[in-house]
Amino acid sequence: MFKTLQSFQRSFFQTSARSAALFAGFMSQDSRMVKDLPRRMYKPAYDSWPYSPADFKRMDESTDDQFYTSPRFVNHIDDYAIAALKNYYEQTLPHRGRILDLCSSWVSHFSPELDVAVSKKELQVTGIGMNRRELEANQSLTDFIVRDLNTVDKPCQGLKSGYDAVTCVVSIDYMTKPLELLRAVHEVTAPGGRIHLAISNRCFPTKAVGRWLKLDEDQRLNMIGDYLWFSGWKDPEIVTLKDVGGWTDPLWIVTAVKAKDTGKSEL
């Protein structure tokens, strides 16, 4: 009964969300939307990695290739969250250079302007994900790798260093070795490059790491702040694109930067 009500609410909402494209247009034109968004810097209150292997156990411990065998040509966040993300990306992602999209699928939620930059070959976007058919369908990608980031020892093997930005949408909660992954990604990112991890509060519960399911939204954001902090990224910050409340999906970005090389050597 509850499920039926939920699906009614969702389809009702999604219909009205489509007709609310005007709202999305308004968002994408207002550059103050990003600047004025609520944000807080994140610094852990502890000195060392606070998680244990038990935190990364999942209900479904089978390898991810089984779960992602069939393509899912669906959106994992609602139209309002997508509009907010496109607007954020338009204002924060470089329009030239190279972007790495982790846990990529058939959509990357890039703004139309970013997709134009891709089509003009001014922007190169590499996707890593689990399903070949989804990745082949993704118009924002210039190339992709089908790779299980939870099983490989070297998640960034074969990638050319120097990415200007890294994105990952509603998927970091599926990563069972986040420290190793984010360290490796840090290594292939250019100094000054920024990582953007988009977080909502929906997930495939059997595939999310166990600790994720025990935390509330704020605690999850702090946990992702920890991931970035302890993997070497600088100045983690949590940006609220859409807060909880109402029928629409919330959306936050946990972002951090790779320190710029000052060119000075330590004595």
Ligand SMILES: C[S@@+](CC[C@H](N)C(=O)[O-])C[C@H]1O[C@@H](n2cnc3c(N)ncnc32)[C@H](O)[C@@H]1O
């Ligand atoms: C909830 S979907 C989000 C997809 C996409 N980022 C989006 O916003 O539509 C989760 C994605 O994570 C990817 N994924 C899950 N486990 C993965 C793994 N072990 N290695 C690589 N990608 C994974 C899947 O391929 C899937 O596309």
